Amino acid sequence: xxxxxxxxxxxxxxxxxxxxxxxxxxxxxxxxxxxxxxxxxxxxxxxxxxxxxxxxxxxxxxxxxxxxxxxxxxxxxxxxxxxxxxxxxxxxxxxxxxxxxxxxxxxxxxxxxxxxxxxxxxxxxxxxxxxxxxxxxxxxxxxxxxxxxxxxxxxxxxxxxxxxxxxxxxxxxxxxxxxxxxxxxxxxxxxxxxxxxxxxxxxxxxxxxxxxxxxxxxxxxxxxxxxxxxxxxx
Numbered sequence: 668x669x670x671x672x673x674x675x676x677x678x679x680x681x682x683x684x685x686x687x688x689x690x691x692x693x694x695x696x697x698x699x700x701x702x703x704x705x706x707x708x709x710x711x712x713x714x715x716x717x718x719x720x721x722x723x724x725x726x727x728x729x730x731x732x733x734x735x736x737x738x739x740x741x742x743x744x745x746x747x748x749x750x751x752x753x754x755x756x757x758x759x760x761x762x763x764x765x766x767x768x769x770x771x772x773x774x775x776x777x778x779x780x781x782x783x784x785x786x787x788x789x790x791x792x793x794x795x796x797x798x799x800x801x802x803x804x805x806x807x808x809x810x811x812x813x814x815x816x817x818x819x820x821x822x823x824x825x826x827x828x829x830x831x832x833x834x835x836x837x838x839x840x841x842x843x844x845x846x847x848x849x850x851x852x853x854x855x856x857x858x859x860x861x862x863x864x865x866x867x868x869x870x871x872x873x874x875x876x877x878x879x880x881x882x883x884x885x886x887x888x889x890x891x892x893x894x895x896x897x898x899x900x901x
Contacts, residue, residue, distance in 0.1 A: 672704065672900040673743070675735035677854025677879015679900065682708040682743055694727030701725045705853050706733070708740050716750035720757055724849030732798035734857015734882075734893050737762045738772045742897040745772075760798050773894040776858070779865045779886060787823045790814065793866040797891060800828040800848075801862035808832045808844040815846025829856065833863045833875075841867055842876045854879025861891040 670681035681704050685691055692700075692709050701707055707723040720740050722730040730736070737755045741764035744753045755762045763775045782794040787802070795801040802818045804810075815830045833843040845859040846852050855877035864873035864884035873884045885892040 670700065670707070671743070673708075673739040673897060674900050675738050675855070675857070675897045676877060676882055676895050678735040678856060679704045680706050680708050680736055680739050682710065682739065684710040684713065692721070692723060697723045697727045698725070705847070705850050706730070706736065708736055710740070710743075713744060713747065716744065716748050716753040718744045718753070718755055720755060722757060724847070725851075726849045728849040730799055730849070732757055732760060732776070732858055734774065734776060734797075734859075734861060735855065735895070736857075737776075738764065738774055738857060738893070738895060738897050741772050741774065742766070742899075757798075767894070771894055771896050773892060774857075776861060776891040776893055778889055779861055779891045780889075781865050781869075788817055788821055790818070792818065794828075795862035795866050797858040797861045797865075799858055800824065800826065801831060801859060801866075802828045803831045803833060803862055803866040805835065805867060806832050808834055808842055811844040811846055811852060815852060819846060819848055829859055829862070831856075831859050831863050833867055835867050836876075839868065839872055840874050840876070844878065855882065857882060857893050857895065860884050860895075861886070861893055865891070 670683045709721040711719040780796040793803040811832045818830045827848045830846040845856040860875040860882040882895040
């Protein structure tokens with residue numbers, strides 16, 4: 668089975684349907700197949716404009732949510748079904764996505780929760796939930812290689828956490844680097860963009876710049892919308 672390969676703002680995933688894999692994926696197979704990609708999107712089912720997926724990290728663990736991953740799945744499903752609006756289910760969460768005239772994908776990621784600041788490992792951390800856990804540190808993104816692995820596996824986060832180090836560049840603009848749980852540093856992350864926007868800017872529209880490109884976040888009444896590019900690589 669040959670996986671298709673997709674890129675979303677520098678974040679790369681392999682994608683395949685379970686029906687064509689000869690059975691469900693397992694951690695060992697994920698680790699052997701993933702190569703240099705950030706993870707694998709396993710499509711459990713797809714009918715018309717609706718699909719259900721499992722998001723696998725490169726280390727063989729699964730993720731509750733991925734903004735870039737669901738955006739890739741949405742683009743794949745829109746191309747397959749011809750629909751301009753599709754729904755992607757990941758566990759109990761459903762993402763509604765629309766293909767914009769310029770080809771980018773806008774997603775409704777659902778509720779985002781920002782918690783009180785706390786001290787962890789000597790750092791001031793803002794915990795955020797976007798259906799998956801995040802720990803945002805406001806500071807110099809160049810410090811991510813030290814802060815990322817320190818917080819990901821800290822006892823404060825028994826299930827591990829995604830980590831972002833973000834610099835506020837002005838109203839509506841943030842620069843960040845991200846350390847993804849189970850992957851390490853990646854070029855971008857959709858849910859990380861939402862977490863950074865919510866932690867540093869609150870409600871409204873924010874452009875988050877990652878090494879892999881820019882993602883646009885809009886938060887209204889505690890619910891997150893994410894817009895960004897997707898392309899099939901091979």
